[in-house]
Amino acid sequence: xxxxxxxLKVTIGGKDILRGVDLSLQEGRVHGLAGESGSGKTMxxxxxxxxxxxxxxxxxxxxxxxxxxxxxxxxxxxxxxxxEVAMVFQDPATSLHPMLTIGRxxxxxxxxxxxxxxxxxxxxxxxLLGKVRIPGAQEAYGRFPHQFSGGMRQRIAIAIALAxxxxxxxxxxxxxxxxxxxxxxxxxxxRGLCDELGLAVLLVTHDLxxxxxxxxxxxxxKDGLVVESGPRGQVLREPAHPYTRSLLASLPDTxxxxDTxxxxDxxxxxxxxxxxxxxxxxxGVR
Amino acid sequence: MPEKDVAVAAxxxxxxxxxxxxxxxxxxxxxxxxxxxxxxxxxxxTFVLTNLVPGDPVAANLGQRALGDxxxxxxxxxxxxxxxxxxEQYALHLGGVVQGDLGMxxxxxxxxxxxxxxxxxxxxxxxxxxIAISLVxxxxxxxxxxxRRDRLADHVLRxxxxxxxxxxxxWLALVAFYVFFFRLQITPGSGRVDPALGAPxxxxxxxxxxxxxxxxxxxxxxxxxxxxxxxxVLALYTIGLLTRFTRSAVLEVxxxxxVRAARAKGLPGRVILFRYVLRSALVPIITVAGLAFGSLLSxxxxxxxxxxxxxxxxxxxxxATSLDLPAVMGVGLVVGVVYLAINLxxxxxxxxxxxxxxxx
Ligand SMILES: Nc1ncnc2c1ncn2[C@@H]1O[C@H](COP(=O)(O)OP(=O)(O)OP(=O)(O)O)[C@@H](O)[C@H]1O
Ligand SMILES: [Mg+2]
Numbered sequence: 001x002x003x004x005x006x007x008l009k010v011t012i013g014g015k016d017i018l019r020g021v022d023l024s025l026q027e028g029r030v031h032g033l034a035g036e037s038g039s040g041k042t043m044x045x046x047x048x049x050x051x052x053x054x055x056x057x058x059x060x061x062x063x064x065x066x067x068x069x070x071x072x073x074x075x076x077x078x079x080x081x082x083x084e085v086a087m088v089f090q091d092p093a094t095s096l097h098p099m100l101t102i103g104r105x106x107x108x109x110x111x112x113x114x115x116x117x118x119x120x121x122x123x124x125x126x127x128l129l130g131k132v133r134i135p136g137a138q139e140a141y142g143r144f145p146h147q148f149s150g151g152m153r154q155r156i157a158i159a160i161a162l163a164x165x166x167x168x169x170x171x172x173x174x175x176x177x178x179x180x181x182x183x184x185x186x187x188x189x190x191r192g193l194c195d196e197l198g199l200a201v202l203l204v205t206h207d208l209x210x211x212x213x214x215x216x217x218x219x220x221x222k223d224g225l226v227v228e229s230g231p232r233g234q235v236l237r238e239p240a241h242p243y244t245r246s247l248l249a250s251l252p253d254t255x256x257x258x259d260t261x262x263x264x265d266x267x268x269x270x271x272x273x274x275x276x277x278x279x280x281x282x283x284g285v286r
Numbered sequence: 287m288p289e290k291d292v293a294v295a296a297x298x299x300x301x302x303x304x305x306x307x308x309x310x311x312x313x314x315x316x317x318x319x320x321x322x323x324x325x326x327x328x329x330x331x332t333f334v335l336t337n338l339v340p341g342d343p344v345a346a347n348l349g350q351r352a353l354g355d356x357x358x359x360x361x362x363x364x365x366x367x368x369x370x371x372x373x374e375q376y377a378l379h380l381g382g383v384v385q386g387d388l389g390m391x392x393x394x395x396x397x398x399x400x401x402x403x404x405x406x407x408x409x410x411x412x413x414x415x416x417i418a419i420s421l422v423x424x425x426x427x428x429x430x431x432x433x434r435r436d437r438l439a440d441h442v443l444r445x446x447x448x449x450x451x452x453x454x455x456x457w458l459a460l461v462a463f464y465v466f467f468f469r470l471q472i473t474p475g476s477g478r479v480d481p482a483l484g485a486p487x488x489x490x491x492x493x494x495x496x497x498x499x500x501x502x503x504x505x506x507x508x509x510x511x512x513x514x515x516x517x518x519v520l521a522l523y524t525i526g527l528l529t530r531f532t533r534s535a536v537l538e539v540x541x542x543x544x545v546r547a548a549r550a551k552g553l554p555g556r557v558i559l560f561r562y563v564l565r566s567a568l569v570p571i572i573t574v575a576g577l578a579f580g581s582l583l584s585x586x587x588x589x590x591x592x593x594x595x596x597x598x599x600x601x602x603x604x605x606a607t608s609l610d611l612p613a614v615m616g617v618g619l620v621v622g623v624v625y626l627a628i629n630l631x632x633x634x635x636x637x638x639x640x641x642x643x644x645x646x
Contacts, residue, residue, distance in 0.1 A: 049550050081552030089550075094543035099565050099640050108561075109551040144641040160551070 002027050002200040003048070003085070003168050008060040010043055010224075012053060017043050019224040020060070025168060025200035030191060032215030032232070033204045034247065039221040041204045045170040048085055048202075050077045064168070083113040085168040086161035091177040092153035096145040096160075102129075103141040106160050113164045128159040132189060151182030155189065162193065169194075172204045187214050208247060212236050220244045313637045313644040321630045325623060329383055332618030333376050336611050343368070346609035347392045366392070366612075383619065389612030393605065398616040401601060406620055407491025408478060409597035413586055414492075415517040417579055420524035425571060427525070428532020429564070435537065443529060450526020456588040459519045463592055466515055473515045476594030480508040516593040520585050524578045531574040535567040542566070568639055576632035580625060 003025040010018040018040045025031050033041050046052050048062055048069065062069040064084060072080065089095035097105060106128065107121035116124070122141065129137035132155040145153055154174055161169055171190060175183040191214050194201045205211055211218055212232060219229040220243065228241040239245045307315075343366075344359055352358045363369045366389075367378060382389060388398035431443040466473040478493050479485060486496040486505050494513065497505035539545060540563060548562045587599035598617060605613035637644035 051546060051549055078552045078554065081550055083552055087547070087550040089543055089547055091543065095547040097544040097548070097562055097566075098642060100561070101641075108557065109553055112553060112557075144645070146642050147645070157547075 032211040035221030086166040328622035388616040405601040416520040420521040424528025427529040431533040432536035447526040447529035
């Protein structure tokens with residue numbers, strides 16, 4: 001078990017945001033996290049990094065390879081952030097600093113965490129840019145975020161997240177802000193990196209189509225609780241919780257077959273993703 | 287399955303380049319050409335405005351008896367080029383300006399350029415120090431207030447900045463002069479240095495710098511002592527304004543996604559503050575600073591009067607009341623060029639800080 005979240009409760013200003021979340025991530029596996037807006041998906045991710053909003057109180061346990069993160073001092077937590085657990089945010093248009101070069105944003109935490117020199121960091125950054133398939137990695141290094149398209153920016157954000165070889169990657173709706181045409185590429189990249197690097201990935205998404213194509217495990221959240229969790233096939237084919245059933249039923253392609261949601265969902269769900277991640281299987285890309 | 291999206295979105299939009307000139311240089315050249323054009327506009331405007339002034343420079347400069355003699359009047363007018371058509375006068379004026387010749391002052395009977403060379407450095411020294419003080423203190427206070435949001439330091443700084451913004455400069459100048467000089471006697475009185483010491487040999491016209499260049503430590507301390515009170519008085523408004531704007535700019539940037547992303551990378555707080563937060567916050571700060579420095583310059587006229595600071599405000603007052611047109615035009619030109627310089631600096635800083643501006 002790479003990351004184990006048990007009974008995580010978060011309150012902000014007396015309001016219960018998370019009410020006992022249990023989740024576990026394993027290396028080389030993508031754990032999909034679905035659920036309606038406001039159910040606490042983002043807060044779960046932020047809690048792992050200790051980046052909850054001001055005034056938030058968290059109890060329970062977040063264990064990273066046996067180490068408890070919730071009680072870690074800020075200085076040690078800073079070692080974990082970016083170094084062992086990295087995060088990719090929803091909108092690459094706002095999560096990259098508009099006035100700093102790609103190279104700078106790729107290398108500064110590398111140099112800080114890994115203590116590598118300028119030259120070495122640069123070489124590694126260029127290699128990473130190639131790995132996330134940014135064409136012309138050498139030139140891209142000196143460019144600014146606004147000179148890239150949305151899909152490219154999200155690839156860059158992924159490269160930044162991977163720069164210090166973290167064990168865990170939290171991707172908070174990494175494709176929601178992107179064009180439909182580039183979503184598949186980014187997802188395929190994530191899946192491939194997960195397999196290649198043995199990353200434990202928490203993939204937050206609204207899109208059950210995305211989920212069915214990329215995730216190994218699926219959890220569904222509602223009102224600060226995980227209401228359903230299990231292997232992808234099981235959760236999407238035989239949802240136990242009524243809320244999951246209604247989520248599946250609300251997929252556009254299943255609108256005509258609402259009554260049979262329990263059995264015929266999976267193929268329909270895959271179609272929703274417009275066949276994008278069609279080649280993505282449990283074995284990953286290529 | 288081919289990576290279609292990659293193929294489509296692959297090529298990053300290249301920065302436009304022409305004839306191999308780097309973008310920053312091209313940006314600078316464009317801005318400087320623009321500033322030159324505006325400078326020409328300023329000569330035109332000062333000339334036209336000055337000549338629109340109702341009032342006869344002849345009457346203001348010749349005595350009663352001379353005015354009664356048409357020959358003397360005519361000669362005076364010819365001497366000062368006032369008999370030529372207006373456009374020709376402007377052409378002569380412009381030709382002179384380009385060569386650094388601003389005509390003769392009718393009051394001091396010296397070239398205006400010489401007069402300005404004497405008065406302008408005094409104002410530049412005063413305003414420059416005031417600007418430096420307000421930038422350093424205003425930004426520092428604003429950052430502290432933002433980082434300590436809703437805590438004691440924030441409340442104290444907010445009250446102070448409100449005071450700075452609302453207290454009128456001339457009142458503050460009077461009070462400061464009275465309290466520190468007459469009452470407490472901890473600051474020297476009017477002027478730029480202790481007259482007993484005399485001015486340092488003029489190199490730059492900035493007496494603090496000249497004193498240091500001459501190795502005269504005693505003159506330097508005296509000059510700083512004379513400078514500090516009027517400069518602080520002048521700076522107070524700008525400090526208040528910059529504190530306020532810096533606070534809100536920093537707070538806004540702190541809430542940005544890229545700051546949270548930087549935290550998620552585990553960067554130390556000071557790196558995030560200086561590299562991620564301040565850089566973005568500087569854009570609105572610079573905008574406000576540019577505007578505030580304009581108003582600081584007009585504040586110098588009052589402060590110079592109260593502290594008997596021999597600067598351009600004093601000179602402008604003397605020339606205007608005696609309808610000394612060449613001198614008035616000279617002052618207008620200098621003030622216009624200073625505003626222009628401030629704007630140019632602000633524009634260039636935008637480009638330096640924000641690649642989106644310089645790469646368009
Ligand atoms: N700064 C905050 N202060 C107080 N409550 C907050 C704050 N940020 C979020 N919340 C609340 O926390 C709850 C969970 O929010 P969260 O962002 O985790 O939802 P989510 O599942 O990620 O939703 P979405 O799909 O819209 O991203 C919501 O009810 C939200 O109102
Ligand atoms: Mg969210």
